[in-house]
Amino acid sequence: MNNMIVSVNPHVYAKDTTQTIMRDVLIALFPAVIASIIFFGVRALLVEAVCVAVAVVCEWAFEKITNRPITIMDLSAAVTGLILALNLPVSIPIWQAMFGAFVAIIVVKQFFGGIGQNFANPAITARVIMLVAFSGAMTNWLPAAFSNAPADAVTAATPLAILGGAEGALPTLAQMFLGARGGSMGETSCLALLIGGLYLIYRRVISWHTPVAFIGTVLVLTALLGKDPLYQVMAGGLFLGAIFMATDYTTSPPTPAGKLIFGVGCGLITVLIRVWGNYPEGVSFSILLMNILNPYISGWTKTKPFGGVQA
Amino acid sequence: MKNNKLKILTNGIIKENPILVLILGTCPFLAVTTQASNAIGMGAAVTFVLLCSNVMISLLRKVISDKVRIPCYIVVIASFVTLVQMIVKAYLPALDVALGLYLPLIVVNCIILGRAEMFANKNNPLDSALDAIGMGVGYTLAMLAMASIREIFGAGTWFGLPVPVLKDNNISIMTMAPGGFAIFGILIAIINKASNGKAIKKKDFSCEGCPSAAACNGQNCAEKREAAAK
Numbered sequence: 001m002n003n004m005i006v007s008v009n010p011h012v013y014a015k016d017t018t019q020t021i022m023r024d025v026l027i028a029l030f031p032a033v034i035a036s037i038i039f040f041g042v043r044a045l046l047v048e049a050v051c052v053a054v055a056v057v058c059e060w061a062f063e064k065i066t067n068r069p070i071t072i073m074d075l076s077a078a079v080t081g082l083i084l085a086l087n088l089p090v091s092i093p094i095w096q097a098m099f100g101a102f103v104a105i106i107v108v109k110q111f112f113g114g115i116g117q118n119f120a121n122p123a124i125t126a127r128v129i130m131l132v133a134f135s136g137a138m139t140n141w142l143p144a145a146f147s148n149a150p151a152d153a154v155t156a157a158t159p160l161a162i163l164g165g166a167e168g169a170l171p172t173l174a175q176m177f178l179g180a181r182g183g184s185m186g187e188t189s190c191l192a193l194l195i196g197g198l199y200l201i202y203r204r205v206i207s208w209h210t211p212v213a214f215i216g217t218v219l220v221l222t223a224l225l226g227k228d229p230l231y232q233v234m235a236g237g238l239f240l241g242a243i244f245m246a247t248d249y250t251t252s253p254p255t256p257a258g259k260l261i262f263g264v265g266c267g268l269i270t271v272l273i274r275v276w277g278n279y280p281e282g283v284s285f286s287i288l289l290m291n292i293l294n295p296y297i298s299g300w301t302k303t304k305p306f307g308g309v310q311a
Numbered sequence: 312m313k314n315n316k317l318k319i320l321t322n323g324i325i326k327e328n329p330i331l332v333l334i335l336g337t338c339p340f341l342a343v344t345t346q347a348s349n350a351i352g353m354g355a356a357v358t359f360v361l362l363c364s365n366v367m368i369s370l371l372r373k374v375i376s377d378k379v380r381i382p383c384y385i386v387v388i389a390s391f392v393t394l395v396q397m398i399v400k401a402y403l404p405a406l407d408v409a410l411g412l413y414l415p416l417i418v419v420n421c422i423i424l425g426r427a428e429m430f431a432n433k434n435n436p437l438d439s440a441l442d443a444i445g446m447g448v449g450y451t452l453a454m455l456a457m458a459s460i461r462e463i464f465g466a467g468t469w470f471g472l473p474v475p476v477l478k479d480n481n482i483s484i485m486t487m488a489p490g491g492f493a494i495f496g497i498l499i500a501i502i503n504k505a506s507n508g509k510a511i512k513k514k515d516f517s518c519e520g521c522p523s524a525a526a527c528n529g530q531n532c533a534e535k536r537e538a539a540a541k
Contacts (some may be wrong), residue, residue: 093480095480099482106491129484129489132483132484132487132489133482133483133484133485134482135483135484
């Protein structure tokens with residue numbers, strides 16, 4: 001009888017904390033960081049380090065000034081900084097990368113109340129703001145190592161831009177998969193991103209629903225529209241967006257059904273922008289737009305409590 | 312008494328800044344603040360109209376029947392705006408092009424109608440003139456602050472003159488609509504922080520300046536005061 005302990009729920013605990021989850025995300029991003037250094041050189045590492053450092057310092061400074069608990073040890077600011085860096089072209093001026101990290105942490109995250117309160121993914125919002133603010137520098141793609149760009153090339157168009165009419169030779173499917181092509185530092189290597197994604201699914205940090213729905217929708221729709229579906233799926237920032245940014249806890253629905261709707265919506269908007277839009281790539285816009293719809297999707301797909309009665 | 316006059320004059324500059332505290336007339340504030348010179352031009356035009364209409368409405372406050380006061384105010388304001396528009400068109404055609412639609416739209420600017428309703432129709436012409444000058448200066452300063460930030464960082468120039476390093480490193484989103492909204496929000500936050508939130512909360516439910524005072528006879532305010540006392 002003495003062994004019986006009466007306590008209030010919850011009775012089952014998981015050891016996960018924000019810190020362990022964010023640490024897993026950082027580990028999952030590691031292959032993409034390695035790939036970015038292999039294909040774009042040491043400057044990639046410099047930009048990544050700057051973005052992470054600025055993001056962490058901004059978080060610390062804002063929380064210090066506003067007398068809030070310091071949350072830099074939960075690593076979420078570091079993750080935001082790193083994902084933002086992977087979304088930038090390697091040639092980005094350092095001050096612009098710093099501006100982006102500042103916007104991501106201060107404007108998108110802290111102004112709305114800090115971790116768990118932001119209405120949209122900080123990294124993706126900062127990327128879109130930078131794309132509007134620095135449209136030249138943000139689309140200045142350098143040729144990757146091992147790519148089929150001519151040896152004396154100064155810039156290299158992304159595969160999607162080439163498909164859209166820009167000059168350049170299309171990379172082969174193998175080059176697309178490994179990452180030897182023009183693009184943002186972290187988005188080119190589908191292999192590295194896939195390894196990271198599988199690790200996150202294995203560690204149960206993310207579920208398969210959003211990435212599969214997102215990538216699957218792009219695959220099916222581009223096939224229906226007469227494009228090369230495999231090429232469309234590997235081009236642009238689709239893997240990076242689907243695995244690391246569309247799965248953000250704060251800005252995506254919590255239930256499997258909601259995640260599926262969210263992923264399909266992202267895929268739909270991405271294809272619409274790629275095929276009929278002004279921009280060659282639509283992954284970041286699609287995630288941002290679906291982030292804004294997230295409260296509605298979460299509401300529609302809310303789990304009914306067992307035995308719950310409609311009030 | 313003299314102190315009181317000074318208070319009326321300075322009221323509009325920080326404490327009741329028409330844009331950053333009362334949040335009136337934000338449409339032209341967001342639209343024309345891409346260049347500091349436009350901000351000064353718009354500020355001057357609004358101040359002039361505000362001064363003339365406040366004095367005129369104050370002079371006419373005993374003549375205008377309460378029931379038709381809003382149309383009367385609009386007629387007075389519209390006359391002065393037309394005047395300003397003709398002068399600007401004749402002597403400052405560049406400013407006319409830069410301000411475009413927002414110059415005739417001063418007619419429906421909330422600040423001017425707001426001051427007519429809240430101040431000029433209850434006070435003598437001198438006080439109304441002081442209030443108009445204070446509000447006009449507050450408006451112009453807020454416009455200038457916003458336009459300076461947006462022009463310096465967004466275009467790398469100030470009053471059209473290039474700013475050294477920033478000219479080549481401009482953040483063009485600052486001069487676009489999203490940058491305008493973001494900086495507007497940040498400026499409001501700074502003013503609110505600087506005044507400890509008093510700028511907005513300080514109104515202690517007086518019937519003076521309340522547009523529905525006639526209908527409620529002070530009952531609402533009495534109830535609120537009781538609630539606040541508890």
